[in-house]
Amino acid sequence: MSDEDIRNGKADGDESGHDAELAERLRHLEEKLAKGGDGVATGFGGAERSQPSAIGQAFRLSSELVAGVAVGFAMGWGIDKSFDTSPWGMIVFLFLGFAAGVLNLLRATGQAGGGAARPDPDNEG
Amino acid sequence: MANDPIHQFQISKFFSLELGGVDFGFTNSSLFMAITVATVAGFLIMATSRRGLVPNRMQSIAELSYEFIAQTLRNTAGSEGMKFFPFVFSLFAFVLVGNMLGMFPYFFTITSHIIVTFALAMLVISVVIVYGFMKNGVKFLKLFVPSVPAWLLPLLIPIEIISFVARPLSLSIRLFANMLAGHITLKVFAGFVVTLSAFGAVGWAGAVLPFLLAVALTALEFLVAFLQAYVFATLTCIYLHDALHPGH
Numbered sequence: 001m002s003d004e005d006i007r008n009g010k011a012d013g014d015e016s017g018h019d020a021e022l023a024e025r026l027r028h029l030e031e032k033l034a035k036g037g038d039g040v041a042t043g044f045g046g047a048e049r050s051q052p053s054a055i056g057q058a059f060r061l062s063s064e065l066v067a068g069v070a071v072g073f074a075m076g077w078g079i080d081k082s083f084d085t086s087p088w089g090m091i092v093f094l095f096l097g098f099a100a101g102v103l104n105l106l107r108a109t110g111q112a113g114g115g116a117a118r119p120d121p122d123n124e125g
Numbered sequence: 126m127a128n129d130p131i132h133q134f135q136i137s138k139f140f141s142l143e144l145g146g147v148d149f150g151f152t153n154s155s156l157f158m159a160i161t162v163a164t165v166a167g168f169l170i171m172a173t174s175r176r177g178l179v180p181n182r183m184q185s186i187a188e189l190s191y192e193f194i195a196q197t198l199r200n201t202a203g204s205e206g207m208k209f210f211p212f213v214f215s216l217f218a219f220v221l222v223g224n225m226l227g228m229f230p231y232f233f234t235i236t237s238h239i240i241v242t243f244a245l246a247m248l249v250i251s252v253v254i255v256y257g258f259m260k261n262g263v264k265f266l267k268l269f270v271p272s273v274p275a276w277l278l279p280l281l282i283p284i285e286i287i288s289f290v291a292r293p294l295s296l297s298i299r300l301f302a303n304m305l306a307g308h309i310t311l312k313v314f315a316g317f318v319v320t321l322s323a324f325g326a327v328g329w330a331g332a333v334l335p336f337l338l339a340v341a342l343t344a345l346e347f348l349v350a351f352l353q354a355y356v357f358a359t360l361t362c363i364y365l366h367d368a369l370h371p372g373h
Contacts, residue, residue: 056352059303067295071287093287100287104295 064108065101072097130312134237134305154241157233161226165218190218194358201362205369212252213365216245217358224304224350228343236353237304239297246293249361257368268371296360303353307346314339 076093080086106112141150172187180188194214198206220236227234235241257265269285270278317335321328 056303056349056356059299059306060356063295063298063302064291067291067298068287070294071291075287075290093283096283097287097291100284100291103284104288104291 064104068101068104069097130309153233157235161222164222198362202366209365213358213361220357221354234304239301242297242301246297250293253364253368265371300353307349311342
């Protein structure tokens with residue numbers, strides 16, 4: 001119920017015969033609540049959800065790929081450091097990291113399901 | 126230099142406080158984090174101090190934000206996820222108010238520093254790991270075993286592990302990069318206006334375009350500030366879902 005409704009309700013309330021009108025409006029409200037159910041109070045955020053911004057999606061997807069490769073690099077470097085296997089750990093894990101980055105990318109766009117991450121219901125930002 | 130687009134991200138220390146060899150100095154970043162927390166807490170206390178059946182404006186905003194986060198959490202993590210509501214709501218409120226405060230001229234944007242966003246992301250992933258093991262025990266590791274033929278597992282398990290470790294990184298990079306890039310772009314276009322207008326009438330005419338762009342970018346930045354806080358909260362919910370139900 002918006003502020004206007006309340007104010008109008010007060011103004012109408014001073015006039016005669018307002019009981020019938022009030023009952024009518026209550027019935028209206030009940031109908032609306034029954035129809036809307038849980039979703040009545042969620043006007044916030046609905047507009048943004050329906051129009052994904054391209055730049056937001058670009059940032060999201062590129063960060064997924066970069067993070068995968070970066071983690072693969074770090075793991076390979078750490079394995080080379082601790083087991084003295086340079087450069088093989090780095091080579092193998094860079095490729096694995098790239099694969100993981102692409103996997104995360106596909107999951108973010110909802111083209112690959114299952115496993116660790118579900119597709120993001122709204123991959124927008 | 127006044128036109129330096131990076132200058133706004135500089136950390137300056139107000140005073141230093143050496144405790145056990147660690148510097149707990151109070152910087153402008155700490156100041157704005159404190160302001161963010163004070164704003165959120167103050168607003169919610171004020172909004173809920175005079176509760177009515179018909180909410181006033183402040184109470185409406187508080188109720189709307191509650192409903193918004195509660196619904197996001199229920200949709201992505203299920204009704205079981207509601208036990209994490211205080212956590213997700215605090216994160217959302219902190220990121221949102223931090224981003225919005227950064228939109229004031231001369232204010233410091235806390236989320237434009239990767240160490241801040243990385244700390245938030247590590248907090249999220251620690252909660253996921255600790256709660257995942259507490260609730261599911263060893264079964265939590267099923268998260269790393271996709272349902273594929275057995276001979277593919279030696280290849281796919283490392284990929285799944287890397288993909289899991291990459292999450293806090295991509296979560297923090299996304300928020301930090303959005304805020305950093307947005308604020309730099311704004312500053313660069315605003316700088317064009319100032320520099321061009323020094324060249325007389327021709328400069329004034331040339332400055333119209335960057336000025337309009339700066340206005341449009343300001344509006345876009347407000348959208349990004351909200352959207353990134355929302356995305357951060359949504360992804361937190363998705364990761365919490367994995368802690369609640371691994372293995373599918």
